[in-house]
Amino acid sequence: MEAVRDRSELLGAAAAAEASQLTRQRRRWAWIFVLPMLAVLAAVAGWPLVRTIYFAFTDAHLADMQDWAVVGLENFRLLAADADWWTSVLNTVRFTVLSVAIETVLGTIIALTLNAHLPGRGLLRAAVLIPWAIPTVVSAQMWNWMYNDLYGVLNHVFLALGLVEGPLAWTANPDLALTAVVLVDVWKTTPFMTLLILAALQMVPAEIYEAAKVDGVHPLKVFWRITLPLIRPGLMVAIIFRTLDALRIFDLPFILTGNSRATSTMAIYARQQLVEFQDVGYGSAASTFLFVIIGIFTIAYITLGRVRLGAGEA
Amino acid sequence: MGGARRIVGRAFFYLLVAAIVVYTVFPFYWAIVSSLKEGSALYRVEALPPDPAWGNYAAIFAQQNFGRNILNSVIVAASVVAISLFLSVTAAYALGRIEFRGRKLMLLTILSVSMFPQVAVLSGMFELVSWLGLYDTLGSLVLSYLILTLPFTTWVLTTFVRELPKELEEAALVDGAKPFTIIRKVFLPIMWPALATTGLLAFITAWNEFMFAITFTLSNAKRTVPVAIALISGASRFELPWGRVMAASVIVTVPLVVLVLIFQRRIVSGLTAGAVKG
Numbered sequence: 001m002e003a004v005r006d007r008s009e010l011l012g013a014a015a016a017a018e019a020s021q022l023t024r025q026r027r028r029w030a031w032i033f034v035l036p037m038l039a040v041l042a043a044v045a046g047w048p049l050v051r052t053i054y055f056a057f058t059d060a061h062l063a064d065m066q067d068w069a070v071v072g073l074e075n076f077r078l079l080a081a082d083a084d085w086w087t088s089v090l091n092t093v094r095f096t097v098l099s100v101a102i103e104t105v106l107g108t109i110i111a112l113t114l115n116a117h118l119p120g121r122g123l124l125r126a127a128v129l130i131p132w133a134i135p136t137v138v139s140a141q142m143w144n145w146m147y148n149d150l151y152g153v154l155n156h157v158f159l160a161l162g163l164v165e166g167p168l169a170w171t172a173n174p175d176l177a178l179t180a181v182v183l184v185d186v187w188k189t190t191p192f193m194t195l196l197i198l199a200a201l202q203m204v205p206a207e208i209y210e211a212a213k214v215d216g217v218h219p220l221k222v223f224w225r226i227t228l229p230l231i232r233p234g235l236m237v238a239i240i241f242r243t244l245d246a247l248r249i250f251d252l253p254f255i256l257t258g259n260s261r262a263t264s265t266m267a268i269y270a271r272q273q274l275v276e277f278q279d280v281g282y283g284s285a286a287s288t289f290l291f292v293i294i295g296i297f298t299i300a301y302i303t304l305g306r307v308r309l310g311a312g313e314a
Numbered sequence: 315m316g317g318a319r320r321i322v323g324r325a326f327f328y329l330l331v332a333a334i335v336v337y338t339v340f341p342f343y344w345a346i347v348s349s350l351k352e353g354s355a356l357y358r359v360e361a362l363p364p365d366p367a368w369g370n371y372a373a374i375f376a377q378q379n380f381g382r383n384i385l386n387s388v389i390v391a392a393s394v395v396a397i398s399l400f401l402s403v404t405a406a407y408a409l410g411r412i413e414f415r416g417r418k419l420m421l422l423t424i425l426s427v428s429m430f431p432q433v434a435v436l437s438g439m440f441e442l443v444s445w446l447g448l449y450d451t452l453g454s455l456v457l458s459y460l461i462l463t464l465p466f467t468t469w470v471l472t473t474f475v476r477e478l479p480k481e482l483e484e485a486a487l488v489d490g491a492k493p494f495t496i497i498r499k500v501f502l503p504i505m506w507p508a509l510a511t512t513g514l515l516a517f518i519t520a521w522n523e524f525m526f527a528i529t530f531t532l533s534n535a536k537r538t539v540p541v542a543i544a545l546i547s548g549a550s551r552f553e554l555p556w557g558r559v560m561a562a563s564v565i566v567t568v569p570l571v572v573l574v575l576i577f578q579r580r581i582v583s584g585l586t587a588g589a590v591k592g
Contacts, residue, residue: 022487026412029493033408034420037401037468044460045427048438055437065441110334113327125582126575127338133570134342135522137540138563142345145556153344156359187341195582248431251524255544267433267525274437275529284437291434298429302422 049291055284062278075285085286087261088269095178095253095265096246099185104239106186107193112223114194115201132191140255143184147171147256174262181253181263185246193238200234201227240301247294266290342567349560356557370561374546380562382535383542387566390452390538391520394459395513402468402512403505407497409468410475411483421472428465432525435461443530454530455538459523463516470515474508475501511580514573521570539566 056075060068079085114125131139146154147170155167170180204227212222228235250267257263259272270290274283348356350366374380409417439458448454478501486496524540531537537545543562546555574581 026493027414030408030412030414030417033404033493033497037405037464038420040397040401040460041424041427041464044439044442044457044464045430045435048435048442048461049430051438051441052435060437062440065444109330113331113334116327122578126578127335129574129578129581130342130571131338133518133574134563134567135524135540135543135570137522137524137544138567139341141543141559141563142341145348145560146341146344148556151357151359151556153359187337191338198582244429248433250433251540254524267431270433271436271525271529274433274440280437280440287431287434287436290431294429294431294434295426298426301429302425 052284053288053291055280056288057285058281060280060284062275062280065280068281071281075282076289078282079285079289084261084264085269088264088266091178091263092247092249092265092267095182095185095249095263096243098178098182099189099246100239100242102182102186103190103193103242104235106190107197107238108235110190110194111197111201112227114198128191128194130191131188134188136188136251137255139184139188140252143180143187144171144256147180171257174260177257177260177262181256184256185249185252188252189242189245193242196238196241197231197235200231200238203234204230236304237301240297240304244294244297244301247297248290266293345560345563345567349557349564351557370557371565374558374562374565378542378546378558378562379534380542380565383537383539384566386452386536387521387539390455390459391517393456394463394520395516397456398460398463398467398516399509399513401464402471403502403509404497405468406471406475407493407501410472421469424465424468427461428469430461432461436525436529439526440529449530450532450536452531452536455523455527458526458530459520462519462523466519467512467516470512471505471508474505474512478504507580511577511583514577515581518570518573521566 055068057070057072058068059071059074110128114128134142146152149155149167149169149172152167152170154170155164158164159167168176171177208226208230209222212226217225248267249265250271253260253263253265254268259268259276264272266286267290270283270286272283273279273286277283347361347363349370350363350368352367352369355363355365355367408414409421439461443449443454443457446453446457448457482504483496483500486500491499522540523538524544527538527541528544531541534542539562543559543566546559546562
């Protein structure tokens with residue numbers, strides 16, 4: 001008996017040793033597999049980011065990027081005193097709040113519509129995806145033409161319906177320009193929001209709706225009391241994700257209104273300083289500021305979204 | 315009573331659906347209509363062009379060298395997709411299938427990089443691009459677009475690989491197969507749909523990019539489609555080139571719309587995997 005047990009223990013230990021050797025081998029391979037990707041990521045993302053943050057503390061100039069001096073916090077001091085910068089910050093915040101709020105409401109309505117069983121759902125889904133697939137530059141130009149103050153179809157329709165007294169200068173009027181940018185962003189990005197909300201909606205079990213129907217609960221009440229609480233986690237993730245996107249917006253206002261102060265965002269301001277005014281140090285300081293803000297939101301996204309990182313768990 | 319209310323409800327519902335479709339499709343329809351109008355017809359608002367003209371389409375190829383821009387975009391986007399997929403397949407296997415120290419930190423880093431505002435790396439990237447002698451070449455775009463695509467492809471493929479059943483590789487492991495063989499023989503054959511979707515989404519990202527493209531290229535021969543469309547100019551300062559802008563927009567949009575219609579189901583699952591499921 002003793003001998004038998006010894007033998008089986010021995011066998012077990014050998015198997016365990018073999019298994020752990022295999023595990024160790026697999027771990028080594030894991031590093032070999034990940035390394036090329038990490039090296040490229042470090043080269044194209046890590047290094048440029050570190051350099052940008054470093055430049056923020058220098059007086060580097062685009063014309064000669066070899067020659068600079070460290071100036072400490074000077075760029076940040078100038079940035080804090082620049083009214084144009086704060087206008088850009090305010091524009092970015094207003095744009096983000098407005099567009100994300102409208103996109104969330106509209107996206108929820110469209111997702112609920114898509115989630116209902118109706119004929120031609122596939123067609124509707126395809127229609128919703130079209131604005132998403134179009135390059136931002138193209139959607140900006142398409143709307144720019146519709147916004148045209150003299151020949152644009154929007155002014156034509158609005159005048160014909162008697163909604164306005166004279167043609168509106170959608171993109172040139174400082175009071176309207178930001179709204180014009182928000183309208184295009186809503187058109188362009190609501191599909192994405194819709195898809196994320198739809199994914200959350202489809203996880204709500206159908207029996208809940210059936211039970212509510214049997215009990216004769218009003219559909220609006222069903223939405224507020226049942227659907228919304230159930231999709232809230234998915235909705236929160238979608239909102240943070242979109243907020244991150246909106247905070248770094250560049251191409252839409254850039255194409256619609258150029259570097260106009262009325263719609264200049266943080267990214268537009270930073271790039272303008274960097275490329276057009278060639279002030280690498282100052283532009284990098286603005287970029288770094290934006291990076292820190294996005295960083296805070298990213299941490300919120302990762303913690304709130306309870307991002308799954310485990311390999312095994314379902 | 316109940317019947318009438320239901321009919322009103324239904325009517326309202328379909329009205330809503332119709333409004334959504336008009337809102338999403340109308341700008342595109344208007345771009346097509348405008349691209350077929352020339353001269354003064356462009357400045358009249360008509361639902362259909364009275365006599366469709368193809369002059370705008372001919373003009374962008376003859377005068378703006380738009381063919382070259384399309385070729386540039388295809389070269390850049392295809393290279394970026396190829397490099398990203400190649401690097402992320404093995405990485406996704408390791409990150410999704412093997413428990414090793416530092417894996418979680420790595421995934422968090424990858425996720426964070428996908429949130430980077432592009433402008434945050436702009437000056438560092440500019441320095442890197444000029445240092446490598448890539449300024450005003452397509453290489454500068456291939457290099458910089460990897461920031462946008464590589465974290466995304468790695469993340470989505472990792473999600474995909476993780477969902478596959480455990481039994482898949484067990485038999486191969488028992489047979490003592492090397493990890494590289496496992497990827498090639500076991501995982502690659504079933505990963506094609508995921509690779510196609512991820513590749514398509516990465517392609518669209520690279521195809522649509524604007525900020526790096528307008529910053530790192532200078533000459534029209536090196537411009538990609540978005541920059542070309544943003545910078546189309548008329549023959550004279552007083553002629554609005556909107557007909558041509560719309561023609562160029564339609565040309566680059568049609569292939570994307572066709573791809574979306576073919577792959578819509580896959581795109582939806584790929585997009586949601588990248589954002590919510592994680």
